[in-house]
Amino acid sequence: MAVEIRVPRLGWSMEEGTFLGWLKQEGEAVKSGDVLYELEGEKATQEIESLDVGVLRIPANAPVPGSVVAVGALLGYLVSDGEAIPDTSPTRERGEADTNPTRERGRALHETTNPESRASNPESVTLNPERGGAPALADASGYMDRVIASPRARRVATELGVDWTRLKGSGRNGRVRERDVRAATATDGTRSTFSPRRRVIADRMLASQRQTASVTLTTRADATQLVRLREQFKASKTPTIVPSYADIIAKLAVTVLRQYPHMASRWDGDRLIEPTMTDDLAIGIAVDTDGGLLVPVIPQVSRLSVRQVAERSRELIEKARAGKLSTAEMQGGVFTITNLGAYGIDAFTPIINVPETAILGLGAIRREPVVIERDQIVIRDLITLSLTFDHRVTDGAPAARFLQTIRAAIEDAAVWLLN
């Protein structure tokens, strides 16, 4: 019995990915656990392992490397020796709904713009078959419930590297036209590379802005201890990795989150899930890569030493920059840290990494004069903290208390780390 190889869903929002190519040859024997092919999902490329045993058979009309494939699309088969490929179209989606409200709506709209009376009315256009026949076409192929684009728009989209399937069309019935494609590119008309990954980032950012009631609080913290701590690591005679500020603050944040578990809540559909005391808290670290923003997740931060956190984060950052992060390595976070300090930014308004509740932005650490007791002026290392939280989950005062505690933890880092 042939086993179908279909495109898996690699993330919560993945609808399609890019099939990068087979890692097994047509006709090659495949064992369970062998890597079969590479798939680029939402944010990363993944080598997909086979769960089954058999001989790989790739139908002639299977997706070619580089093509965008829908989740569930058939890529090939694992068959037993001598077995033929079943007679099924490989690109056909399974279980495509036959009735669909969008389609019905689209059809009604179509009919109103195309009244029968046109044929006998000389003042009107004698319509071409494509337009006149569209409603029937809609039934046959699901024409109306997907994005439609003119042939020219598709051609120009290919030339400019634009993904027209994500555009909103300005033509009749939402048809994407050339102008929509050009409008989607840079205004100066230069080439745009709106990659699938960029598209995922765009979708998620937009989803976050739309779904959350985000509020950003900023405060400044004395990071002198933090700076000193790092210098100690640097100066250490024991060969060791030097943790970044984000690594140290991740470790501190986990401790603080234990006190404010609602700040580590995650949305799961309509439910909000708050971690229990025994749950491991995973912290996401935002990483800037050539392909765009990625957020690898460091699991079990509370069980790791600062050095281990640093090692783990460095490893994940390297994978992220090499495009080798697995989807699993980007899942399960309860809180995210994003650092723009290296670019001289102080305060900003980070966007919550849904389905999380809050994100902490780190600004630049600057040496500044500070007035302390008895009007004394001293030089201190100051950092600006920007906390964005979801006001649906918690209110301003508790969030402010959380941020205040973070600040305290940073200012007294050594004690907090050792506790």
Next chain:
Amino acid sequence: MTNNTNSQTKLALYRRMQIIRLTEEELARCHQRGLVLGACHTYVGEEAIAPSVCAHLGPDDPVFSTHRGHGHALAKGAHPRELMAELFGRETGLSRGRGGSMHLFSPEIGMMGTSGIVGPCILQACGGGYSSKLMQTGRVAVAFFGDGASNNGAFHEGLNMAAIWKLPVLFICENNQFATEIPFAYASGNPSVGNRGSAYGIPGFELDGNDALTIHRVAGEAVARARAGDGPTLIECKTYRTRAHAEGMGDFGYRTREDVDAWKLRCPIARLRQQLIADGSATEVELDAIDAEVKSLVEESRRFAEGSAWPSANDATRHVYCEQPSPPRSPIRNVIPAPSSETREITYTQATHEALSEEMAKNPRIFVMGEGIGVRGGNFKTTAGLFDIYGPVRLCDTPICERGFVGLACGAAMTGTRPVIDFMFADFVMDSVGEIVNQIAKMQYMSSGRLKMPVLLRGCIGIGHSAATHHSGSYYAMYGQVPGLRVVVPSNPFDAKGLLKRALNCDDPVLFLEHRELLTVKGTVPTEEYEIEFGKASVVRTGRDVTVVALARMVQQTLSVCEELERDGISVEVVDPRTVLPLDVETILKSVAKTGRLLIVDEPPASCGFAGEIAAQVAAHGFNDLDAPIYRLNGAFAPTPYSPPLEGAVVPSPQAIAKTIRELMEE
């Protein structure tokens, strides 16, 4: 004529008849063997007629024949091996494999073709006669046709035209008493064909069609009369085909075996043989020798035909048009000039009139035929003043018989002259569509390129001024379906003049359709002579946003709304293909590549039309350039009504064009 010459002529006649008989019998055998691929209509029993007539003809005297034409071809001098090879579908056949039994061509010897359609040969022979009269060559044209054709309109129109113009034509009716299987006695109120001559004011004869010597004498007198300028003769030869209508068909559903056997006893060859022996022209031995020689000639011919090569499939679309067209007589100039000291503003009619009169002055083979184009100068002043210069033969007023004079034009073009048929209205030509589609368009192809067909068919098209439905049709899409035609539809004086001059130097048949509502439109025309190539579209207005393809009046209607649309930010490019056949798809594609949008504005109804053709071409070859569906704006699917509110409602108006362009921009 001495006795000696007379004997030689009789022996030659005998030999020719025997060639026909033995060739036909061999073809019947070959049909049974499957060597003859299509129909095979034999001449067995009728052999006395064609050789007796053709004995008086030279190779330049044209013969036009019918579906039962093997005997005519052989009588005119075709070699049996070429006839057999044609029926076997071979490259060496009379028509190089394009014709078969019913389309035999050998113009080199004056065999101008057999035809699968009954009647046209009568009209074509009139055309052959007209060429002779115009060029004063002294040639005599002959039409062979059956009794069936004598009850066809072509007979009436052809004999009348030949009579009024005293054309040098012999009309030879081979009355074998059955039109396929319909008895002549049933189909004709007048049991004689020969006596119909008097109805047309021409000599008519009713002869025993199996009596070679009598036919030979009467035909000789008729040919002499024709050469002397005394006009046509009708000769009915009563005969009988003693084989079935076509090989393989049953023969006794409509006639009896006894009748056939009785007619076999009246064999024309046996009869001539007896006469030759009786009058001492030949001995049995001499005639036997001829029989034996012919027998071996036919056998050799069959072997030749059987051994001949098949034509190459690669050549299947060759000879649709002339492969070696005559060069233009004036410089080619395809682009409408800007007004300058070297141009003038003249009307569309003035432009075509200039073209015609300039070319008539250069080419004595051009003659014009039509109703009222002589002294009257044409209903639309198309020939004004030319009658005074060129006289009644080159400016020939016709009876109202469109089929007749279009069929005549076909024969005239086949025999070396250049007829210009002035229809007045394109609707009128519907009576002659068979002559255009079946004959004129296909002649070059059927003859494998050995005939040229320089026929210009011009007339008015288009809706306007309450002309109503018999004076308003366009029909170019219909002609656009016919391989072999050129279809020209000019929209302005410059195009009209240049394209008409091209048409008058083109060796292919041209339909030149002039929109009546444009005849008084003025435009810039160079003072110098020029021609415009066919198949070169004109970009009459450049634009950015939408391409409109239109012909004739629809070009002007579209141009009238372009400024208004431009003010609203819609930049329209207007492409006028100028010719429907050949169609310049490339220029249209280039324009659509720029604009991404296409509207075709077309006056006649949409179904199976010109706009649909362009839409299909662009969808196929410019798909990736399209930013919107292709639109067509056509006239309503109705005949043209009279009353202005009704008339206005069936034709695309400028308002409708503007509205459609706006809708297209919203797609």
